Amino acid sequence: MAFLTLSIFILSGLLLTTADPTVAHPGNAVEACASINKSLGSPIVQTSSGPEYNFTVNNAWNVQNTLFKPACIVFPRQASHVQTAMKAIFKAKVHYAVQAGSHTGMKGWNNVQDGILIMFSHMQSLSYDAPSHSVTFEPGIHWGNATAALSQFGVAVVGGRVGDVGTGLLLGGGISFLSPSQGYAADNFLSLDVVLVDGTLVTATASNKYSDLFKVLKGGANRFGIVTKYTVRAVDVGTANETPFFGGHIIYNSSYAATLSKATAKYTRETTDSKAALLFTITTTLINGVAQQVCVLFLFYHGTALPQSIFGDFLTVPAITKELSPLSWTQILPAQDPPDFVSSNRGFVQHFSASAVVPQDNLVLDALSHFQNFSSTFLHNGTQSGMNTTSFVLTPILTTQIAAGHAKGGNVMVSPSLKGPYLNVQRSEQFDAGITDIPQFVQDGMNLYIKQVPPSPGLPLFINECDKGQNVYKTYGEFELLKSTYKKYDPTRFNMLFTEGPIGL
Numbered sequence: 001m002a003f004l005t006l007s008i009f010i011l012s013g014l015l016l017t018t019a020d021p022t023v024a025h026p027g028n029a030v031e032a033c034a035s036i037n038k039s040l041g042s043p044i045v046q047t048s049s050g051p052e053y054n055f056t057v058n059n060a061w062n063v064q065n066t067l068f069k070p071a072c073i074v075f076p077r078q079a080s081h082v083q084t085a086m087k088a089i090f091k092a093k094v095h096y097a098v099q100a101g102s103h104t105g106m107k108g109w110n111n112v113q114d115g116i117l118i119m120f121s122h123m124q125s126l127s128y129d130a131p132s133h134s135v136t137f138e139p140g141i142h143w144g145n146a147t148a149a150l151s152q153f154g155v156a157v158v159g160g161r162v163g164d165v166g167t168g169l170l171l172g173g174g175i176s177f178l179s180p181s182q183g184y185a186a187d188n189f190l191s192l193d194v195v196l197v198d199g200t201l202v203t204a205t206a207s208n209k210y211s212d213l214f215k216v217l218k219g220g221a222n223r224f225g226i227v228t229k230y231t232v233r234a235v236d237v238g239t240a241n242e243t244p245f246f247g248g249h250i251i252y253n254s255s256y257a258a259t260l261s262k263a264t265a266k267y268t269r270e271t272t273d274s275k276a277a278l279l280f281t282i283t284t285t286l287i288n289g290v291a292q293q294v295c296v297l298f299l300f301y302h303g304t305a306l307p308q309s310i311f312g313d314f315l316t317v318p319a320i321t322k323e324l325s326p327l328s329w330t331q332i333l334p335a336q337d338p339p340d341f342v343s344s345n346r347g348f349v350q351h352f353s354a355s356a357v358v359p360q361d362n363l364v365l366d367a368l369s370h371f372q373n374f375s376s377t378f379l380h381n382g383t384q385s386g387m388n389t390t391s392f393v394l395t396p397i398l399t400t401q402i403a404a405g406h407a408k409g410g411n412v413m414v415s416p417s418l419k420g421p422y423l424n425v426q427r428s429e430q431f432d433a434g435i436t437d438i439p440q441f442v443q444d445g446m447n448l449y450i451k452q453v454p455p456s457p458g459l460p461l462f463i464n465e466c467d468k469g470q471n472v473y474k475t476y477g478e479f480e481l482l483k484s485t486y487k488k489y490d491p492t493r494f495n496m497l498f499t500e501g502p503i504g505l
């Protein structure tokens with residue numbers, strides 16, 4: 001008996017002394033908030049549920065991320081505020097999250113329950129430097145506002161394709177309508193100010209002692225630190241009064257889904273003109289209990305007309321409507337998205353998943369047929385899936401995009417030997433208002449769907465469009481560099497343990 005008591009005593013002592021140091025207790029967060037508040041004060045640190053706290057929590061695009069209530073929100077005005085917050089978070093070992101444009105589709109990636117949220121809504125400055133042809137901006141700006149602010153100079157940054165989305169896009173690589181000529185958005189980084197997990201602020205460039213960090217931030221997402229300032233290459237696109245682009249969108253009947261998917265594969269295989277850009281979407285929506293599908297093609301050319309030799313296959317398919325005209329860059333990416341536009345669709349559970357395939361007809365048609373099966377299985381009242389919309393989105397990654405990235409020093413996603421082309425295949429789903437989580441049987445269906453359309457060997461999955469269970473990093477061409485650099489900058493794996501984001505490091 002004495003032995004048993006002693007064993008329990010020793011065991012409980014051991015458990016106490018070897019208690020998992022990574023386990024965060026909500027109390028720690030409250031104390032850390034108090035310590036940050038002592039340094040920075042209110043309104044930078046908000047611990048009560050005041051209007052700005054509430055607005056921030058409720059504004060996340062995926063409604064699942066509006067349900068977390070952080071112990072406090074830090075609204076930095078400058079990098080040193082992020083340093084102060086990270087030092088306290090690191091010391092107290094508390095869970096944290098970072099939010100810029102609020103548009104992640106992944107549950108838990110931009111908000112945190114009982115932890116500390118760092119929200120960039122007060123850091124939105126942007127400036128253009130003509131001599132270096134570069135743009136410097138803070139993480140809180142959204143792409144539409146960046147476009148509007150830069151149009152007076154006739155330049156743009158390689159950002160998103162939707163105005164309301166934010167700069168988190170860059171850390172996931174980023175795809176723009178300028179990507180065919182400029183590479184992934186992140187390929188255009190020149191310099192990044194980064195607050196590391198322990199609160200140290202460094203500036204990373206392609207040639208300084210943080211060049212490894214610089215490279216992995218081109219696709220490494222939120223795992224390597226918090227970026228507080230981006231300097232990127234500017235691209236000449238003309239002012240708001242000039243219309244150097246031609247294009248717009250075409251809406252087609254869904255009976256052309258396969259024809260248009262094949263045309264997108266062919267376009268991806270054959271297009272070598274980096275002035276062309278295209279995005280093909282198929283969306284199925286449940287309207288009054290009936291699933292209705294429509295195909296929408298977005299197509300642009302940096303020139304005065306859409307060349308038949310590039311876009312002919314799409315222009316000859318009968319359309320429901322065509323809106324094609326000369327365009328300024330600010331018309332392609334307006335400051336305000338239309339009110340009924342998907343990016344403004346807050347209040348719903350959203351879900352993404354990604355694949356990337358070589359642009360062969362059979363692979364694209366196979367991906368399409370799995371999408372159609374998935375949609376018809378889940379998108380009707382009988383299943384009680386709660387799902388109201390499914391989308392299938394094809395983005396061509398042209399050889400010109402890959403070459404532009406290599407020429408700019410390469411990124412962590414694309415192997416130096418990869419030339420492309422390939423097709424990013426994104427699937428997304430939206431659920432009914434009032435639903436706050438994805439039913440398990442639906443997630444099981446999504447997991448199966450992910451398995452059915454695996455990435456072709458050697459192609460990187462796109463983190464901005466993935467399911468949070470997909471091991472995207474493993475598909476990266478520079479995975480070994482990613483792992484070793486992570487170990488170097490975060491040896492205790494604090495980020496992996498205390499904030500949500502991509503798995504696999």
Ligand SMILES: Cc1cc2nc3c(=O)[nH]c(=O)nc-3n(C[C@H](O)[C@H](O)[C@H](O)COP(=O)(O)OP(=O)(O)OC[C@H]3O[C@@H](n4cnc5c(N)ncnc54)[C@H](O)[C@@H]3O)c2cc1C
Nearest residue numbers: 098100101102103104110161166167168169174175226227
């Ligand atoms: C409607 C819509 C359209 C989209 N269009 C495109 C597109 O055209 N091209 C494309 O590439 N992607 C696109 N995406 C995907 C988008 O890029 C990702 O969802 C991206 O993560 C959004 O960034 P954000 O700043 O808006 O979101 P947030 O949710 O604020 O941030 C996203 C992630 O980045 C992290 N993060 C943000 N800022 C920082 C920082 N400064 N330092 C460290 N971590 C940070 C966050 O913690 C979070 O994990 C689109 C998404 C939506 C919903």
